[in-house]
Amino acid sequence: MTNKYLTIYNSIVEQIKSGEIPPQTLLPSENELKDQYDTSRETIRKALNLLSQNGYIQKVRGKGSIVIDISKFDFPVSGLVSFKELASKMGMKPKTVVNELSLIKPDGFIRQQLQLGSKDLVWKVVRTREMGGEKIILDKDFVCHKFVPSLTEEICADSIYQYLENDLNLTISFAKKEIVVEEPTTEDRILMDLEGFHNVVVIKNYVYLDDATLFQYTESRHRPDKFRFVDFARRAH
Amino acid sequence: MTNKYLTIYNSIVEQIKSGEIPPQTLLPSENELKDQYDTSRETIRKALNLLSQNGYIQKVRGKGSIVIDISKFDFPVSGLVSFKELASKMGMKPKTVVNELSLIKPDGFIRQQLQLGSKDLVWKVVRTREMGGEKIILDKDFVCHKFVPSLTEEICADSIYQYLENDLNLTISFAKKEIVVEEPTTEDRILMDLEGFHNVVVIKNYVYLDDATLFQYTESRHRPDKFRFVDFARRAH
DNA sequence: CAGTGGTCTAGACCACCGA
DNA sequence: CGGTGGTCTAGACCACTGT
Numbered sequence: 001m002t003n004k005y006l007t008i009y010n011s012i013v014e015q016i017k018s019g020e021i022p023p024q025t026l027l028p029s030e031n032e033l034k035d036q037y038d039t040s041r042e043t044i045r046k047a048l049n050l051l052s053q054n055g056y057i058q059k060v061r062g063k064g065s066i067v068i069d070i071s072k073f074d075f076p077v078s079g080l081v082s083f084k085e086l087a088s089k090m091g092m093k094p095k096t097v098v099n100e101l102s103l104i105k106p107d108g109f110i111r112q113q114l115q116l117g118s119k120d121l122v123w124k125v126v127r128t129r130e131m132g133g134e135k136i137i138l139d140k141d142f143v144c145h146k147f148v149p150s151l152t153e154e155i156c157a158d159s160i161y162q163y164l165e166n167d168l169n170l171t172i173s174f175a176k177k178e179i180v181v182e183e184p185t186t187e188d189r190i191l192m193d194l195e196g197f198h199n200v201v202v203i204k205n206y207v208y209l210d211d212a213t214l215f216q217y218t219e220s221r222h223r224p225d226k227f228r229f230v231d232f233a234r235r236a237h
Numbered sequence: 238m239t240n241k242y243l244t245i246y247n248s249i250v251e252q253i254k255s256g257e258i259p260p261q262t263l264l265p266s267e268n269e270l271k272d273q274y275d276t277s278r279e280t281i282r283k284a285l286n287l288l289s290q291n292g293y294i295q296k297v298r299g300k301g302s303i304v305i306d307i308s309k310f311d312f313p314v315s316g317l318v319s320f321k322e323l324a325s326k327m328g329m330k331p332k333t334v335v336n337e338l339s340l341i342k343p344d345g346f347i348r349q350q351l352q353l354g355s356k357d358l359v360w361k362v363v364r365t366r367e368m369g370g371e372k373i374i375l376d377k378d379f380v381c382h383k384f385v386p387s388l389t390e391e392i393c394a395d396s397i398y399q400y401l402e403n404d405l406n407l408t409i410s411f412a413k414k415e416i417v418v419e420e421p422t423t424e425d426r427i428l429m430d431l432e433g434f435h436n437v438v439v440i441k442n443y444v445y446l447d448d449a450t451l452f453q454y455t456e457s458r459h460r461p462d463k464f465r466f467v468d469f470a471r472r473a474h
Numbered sequence: 475c476a477g478t479g480g481t482c483t484a485g486a487c488c489a490c491c492g493a
Numbered sequence: 494c495g496g497t498g499g500t501c502t503a504g505a506c507c508a509c510t511g512t
Contacts, residue, residue: 002481004481024450031497040485041485045498048498061489064498178465181438199436199461210295211295211300211303214306227417266478268477276502277502277503278502278503279503282479296479298480298509299510301477
């Protein structure tokens with residue numbers, strides 16, 4: 001079993017989720033945990049810092065680690081807005097329609113977003129995601145061609161990420177998200193069910209590879225009533 | 238000077254921001270940095286992990302730490318939506334109007350949000366924030382009375398947080414944010430400039446104290462065209 | 475293979491909290 | 494005051510990367 005601090009982290013998460021360690025109580029001290037798990041204190045601290053970052057506990061100097069009441073959090077603690085997650089969370093069968101799949105010469109905006117040269121090509125993928133019989137999300141992906149030589153409709157109907165990571169061995173390492181609210185374009189109105197809606201929530205996603213190169217720009221355009229974003233933020237200082 | 242790893246962190250941040258260490262290049266290795274800063278490797282790693290969490294570098298096993306191109310990021314890497322930040326970022330003079338300040342018996346919704354007993358009182362503060370002559374944000378704060386015995390209009394017109402931290406010695410430790418889009422209420426229409434807008438972006442904020450008790454619930458209601466949220470997220474695994 | 479970052483250890487000193 | 498978490502050290506072994 002690799003990663004001692006991760007197993008300790010998971011162990012404590014389970015104890016908190018099951019209610020074995022109730023909210024507002026103190027965790028055993030770092031020295032006690034060190035003995036319990038037969039490890040060093042720094043390793044315990046690594047596990048506790050993870051718990052703290054993920055909103056399970058609050059560390060207080062001189063007192064101990066307080067378990068936070070997560071029962072109020074009906075949503076995942078971290079703030080990811082993935083279509084599949086949203087769908088499965090609501091117990092619905094997601095359906096994806098590929099509207100467009102083409103290799104294009106990017107316009108100025110996309111070229112700037114992806115920091116490309118004037119002769120680089122990009123894949124353009126437009127997909128609508130349907131839930132409960134309504135088209136509520138429009139995903140527009142722009143993927144650098146130099147990293148992804150081929151792309152098919154079958155792959156897009158499933159999951160692009162899965163293909164990139166499993167088959168192409170590309171490692172997506174991090175992403176920067178930006179959320180803004182915009183008026184729907186005509187394309188939005190045509191491809192989504194927007195009767196009676198005057199805005200769309202746009203999540204602009206900049207995806208980076210393992211070596212810190214930018215390789216994909218994605219716009220996920222949501223119907224506002226089906227959108228929710230959760231952020232669990234520590235204070236700065 | 239306290240905190241060795243923080244000074245190292247700041248030192249490297251400066252070097253990245255100034256361009257002394259250009260994007261896409263490798264930082265010196267942890268062992269080299271250890272010698273440069275005359276410290277231990279774990280301390281260097283603490284500083285580097287901070288840099289990584291804040292989006293300045295990307296660590297790759299077996300290779301080194303790559304400096305990320307932050308020049309594209311025209312605003313703060315972390316995703317805080319504070320009125321004052323937004324205003325100063327846009328070079329505008331913010332103006333705050335206190336519409337309501339009262340000590341009330343909370344209705345069911347607020348009592349539930351704040352997990353209060355039936356006889357607890359809360360401060361209700363309603364403020365509009367004005368920028369460029371337009372009222373674009375409506376802030377509704379509900380603060381537990383048991384933590385904050387007194388509150389004046391002067392305090393609310395300035396900054397509630399400053400008062401709590403400096404004068405009352407309460408330490409705000411973390412907050413959970415939730416972003417949704419709603420149709421404007423009549424109150425929104427009356428208190429904000431919403432001509433031609435059909436939605437408001439609502440940021441629900443649950444604020445916790447140092448000892449992990451929930452003490453404030455805030456709704457920040459934004460005009461959609463003046464709203465923007467940035468999230469810098471590491472991949473899960 | 476040598477060099478990188480990832481994990482883990484055992485010990486030390488400090489600042490803070492509560493009794 | 495003893496116990497807590499916060500910082501720092503010097504050293505070890507590992508998995509991974511390039512050549």
